[in-house]
Amino acid sequence: EKGDFEHYMLKEIFEQPKTIQDTYRGRIKADQKEIVLGGLLDVFPKIVNANRIIIIGCGTSWHAALVAEYLIEEYARIPVEVEYASEFRYRKPIINPGDVVMAISQSGETADTLAALKMAKAQGALILGICNVVGSSIARETDAGVYTHAGTEIGVASTKAFTAQVTVLTLFAFKLAKERGKISQELYEQLIGEMLAIPDKVQTILLSHPNIKKVAEKYKDAINALYLGRGYLFPVALEGALKLKEISYMHAEGYAAGEMKHGPIALVDDNLPVVVVSAKDSYYEKVVSNIQEVKARKGNVIAVVTEDDNGLRNMANDLFEVPESHPAVAALLAVVPLQLFAYYIAVMRGCNVDQPRNLAKSVTVE
Ligand code: M6R
Numbered sequence: 001e002k003g004d005f006e007h008y009m010l011k012e013i014f015e016q017p018k019t020i021q022d023t024y025r026g027r028i029k030a031d032q033k034e035i036v037l038g039g040l041l042d043v044f045p046k047i048v049n050a051n052r053i054i055i056i057g058c059g060t061s062w063h064a065a066l067v068a069e070y071l072i073e074e075y076a077r078i079p080v081e082v083e084y085a086s087e088f089r090y091r092k093p094i095i096n097p098g099d100v101v102m103a104i105s106q107s108g109e110t111a112d113t114l115a116a117l118k119m120a121k122a123q124g125a126l127i128l129g130i131c132n133v134v135g136s137s138i139a140r141e142t143d144a145g146v147y148t149h150a151g152t153e154i155g156v157a158s159t160k161a162f163t164a165q166v167t168v169l170t171l172f173a174f175k176l177a178k179e180r181g182k183i184s185q186e187l188y189e190q191l192i193g194e195m196l197a198i199p200d201k202v203q204t205i206l207l208s209h210p211n212i213k214k215v216a217e218k219y220k221d222a223i224n225a226l227y228l229g230r231g232y233l234f235p236v237a238l239e240g241a242l243k244l245k246e247i248s249y250m251h252a253e254g255y256a257a258g259e260m261k262h263g264p265i266a267l268v269d270d271n272l273p274v275v276v277v278s279a280k281d282s283y284y285e286k287v288v289s290n291i292q293e294v295k296a297r298k299g300n301v302i303a304v305v306t307e308d309d310n311g312l313r314n315m316a317n318d319l320f321e322v323p324e325s326h327p328a329v330a331a332l333l334a335v336v337p338l339q340l341f342a343y344y345i346a347v348m349r350g351c352n353v354d355q356p357r358n359l360a361k362s363v364t365v366e
Contacts, residue, residue, distance in 0.1 A: 009157055070232055166332055219302070
């Protein structure tokens with residue numbers, strides 16, 4: 001039921017403080033000193049000793065996988081590869097004993113992801129799944145896994161399933177880091193605390209929706225949009241662009257901000273909205289110079305900034321403010337204004353937000 005919301009997508013965006021909490025509930029132990037992933041208990045020793053983790057998925061789930069790659073490599077120090085399931089299944093990838101293959105899928109029915117998983121299984125890898133739909137084909141195929149508890153997602157554009165996936169993957173990365181002795185108990189508890197603070201912070205962002213709507217009004221007739229981010233916010237840039245294109249049919253591209261000078265900068269003119277996703281992290285100064293490059297070419301900068309930011313806010317044309325957080329959990333916040341931005345633009349363009357043309361909720365054909 002949509003309740004008071006005009007569309008399922010909007011309802012699902014607004015559910016996120018709850019769905020994120022539902023996803024970590026029972027997995028962060030009451031004393032907040034430990035993460036327990038029940039579905040992985042039996043196989044965790046194998047994962048701790050893995051030589052490599054390969055994560056596969058499609059669309060938004062692939063973006064969640066990219067966040068996981070950065071987290072696992074930074075904190076747990078296991079090499080990670082992320083691949084589109086549609087590529088992985090048809091090329092001849094090398095899968096060695098000691099490799100762990102993890103599939104991410106909201107529906108658990110995506111044909112490419114399922115086929116890729118079966119192939120990896122046949123080659124002897126330990127197969128894990130992060131699915132939202134309980135008892136789905138992918139969930140049944142895996143050796144072990146963790147369910148996201150986002151509830152049924154009806155809007156074709158994935159929103160709450162993405163933040164639930166990132167929540168599980170973040171817990172997974174922190175737990176793995178701790179079990180491998182790569183982080184101290186003190187940092188572990190600090191990171192857990194950062195996760196527990198996310199729902200309230202998402203709520204704060206949701207309350208700013210009138211401002212996001214105003215900005216959407218300004219840019220709704222643009223032909224193209226560019227999304228830039230670095231580090232944990234690079235996948236967020238990709239996800240923001242995917243949301244916009246799939247529901248509003250505005251052409252949008254997400255890029256690692258450092259790649260801008262290798263091509264996309266040629267697109268910048270006074271008609272181009274450039275969404276720059278930033279946080280006060282180690283990339284901050286680099287993002288500042290990316291914005292200067294865009295401004296010098298008269299591009300319109302819409303910046304996702306943290307509340308403590310006072311550099312970028314003076315350079316951008318428009319701002320989406322998000323509460324401060326640790327960089328390891330920042331993607332969970334930065335994506336929210338971009339979901340709303342895409343939503344409002346699509347509504348203003350008269351598009352069918354919940355059922356965009358040519359798309360299905362789960363892609364069960366190859
Ligand atoms: O159900 P899955 O997570 O396997 O679906 C993967 C993609 O089809 C899905 O994320 C798609 O890209 C969404 N429409 C994105 O909003």
